[in-house]
Amino acid sequence: QKEVEQDPGPLSVPEGAIVSLNCTYSNSAFQYFMWYRQYSRKGPELLMYTYSSGNKEDGRFTAQVDKSSKYISLFIRDSQPSDSATYLCAMSAGSGGSNYKLTFGKGTLLTVNP
């Protein structure tokens, strides 16, 4: 079983739709969770960062973490064509020693159609 599983899509939605992106993981030590957005031919950029379980909202974006189910989600409300990108989840057990490394999902390709 891979440490982090992410459906690669592709996911195609109409403008204005609510988008749900998800990752599951197997390592119960993970406690820091991130979502990165990567536009075509660009580097990943940090979108959301959460610690432990719960929700975090930033504008149209909401990140949810359910540690009991080992499941994280990113919701995009009122999706826009500019949200078209690959979304990568990433997680870590915490700073220090070998835990300086992030474990990434393979990314989900999202297209928002006007």
Added chain:
Amino acid sequence: NAGVTQTPKFQVLKTGQSMTLQCAQDMNHNSMYWYRQDPGMGLRLIYYSASEGTTDKGEVPNGYNVSRLNKREFSLRLESAAPSQTSVYFCASRGGGSDTQYFGPGTRLTVL
């Protein structure tokens, strides 16, 4: 504040040639990383440097070497390029007490 910069942006090599990819960050971060990204494979860690003066292997280190020149700079060297090293290479840095990493714009490398 430029963040993480990488040079070159594009490079074409012939099999057996060598080259060095350069990375620099101006965020005073302690840790730096080199990844490669291939279709269907996601981001794979090649080498990382947890702090100045240390380097460690990641998931796919074979065929690569690294140098942490100082706190700002972390270079990746291909001694004898192979077609299997055709990829997009990203440098990242981490610091400020957070686990988040900040990525550069990438280098697209083709080995013929």
